Amino acid sequence: MRSRFLLAVALVLGAAACSTSTAGQAQPVPTVTKVAGPQVEVATMRVALPAGATYTGKSQDGLLDGCVAEGSAVCRARLLDLREATSDPNAPINLPSAKRPFGWYTGTDVPTCITATSPPGDAPVATGSDLLDSGFKPIGPKKAEYGKWQVTCEDATRNNQVRMWWLPTSKILVVEYGSAADWDAKMDAMLASATFS
Secondary structure, three states: HHHHHHHHHHHHHHHHHHHHOOOOOOOOOOOOOOOEEEEEEEOEEEEEEEEEEEOOOOOOOOOOOOOEEEEEEEEEEEEEOOHHHHHHOOOOOOOOOOOOOOOOOOOOOOOOOOEOOOOOOOOEEEEEEEEEEEEEEEEOEEEEEEEEEEEEEEOOHOEEEEEEEEHHHHHEEEEEEEEOOHHHHHHHHHHOOOOEE
């Protein structure tokens, strides 16, 4: 009897010695380091661009005003200050809105299909725009009117999706052309970390 008891105790102690219980012990937390690109200011908003991206505040012909470029794509997105344009009652401007087709496009002429391979000035005419998603999404601490459209183009190889964020009080418009999973994630991270003065 006693030998069975000693054997049972030995088995329990042996099992306890072999276990690696982590209850109550701090586990290492994996860290994710995001390397941010340059800081830019648009009106009252300050954002860190994705690593490797550049920003053109003003261009000579105006075609690249507010464009965020990366690699061979000269205008992946636009960050625009519309305070001056919206303060002039005679300015030819359509206010951004998820309630209208081509709601991201502020011009009064025909919108174009800007993509990574169709930069402003070389992009084909847009022929259709179907709203896929709308609501409110954050830009830093603020809530922006949000819309996502499926855009069809004269050149069907340029059909794409466009995302828009509009801050009507701050008069800041953000547009992502040629929406794709990798750039969607970069845009979301960039806008989530925005600060305002």
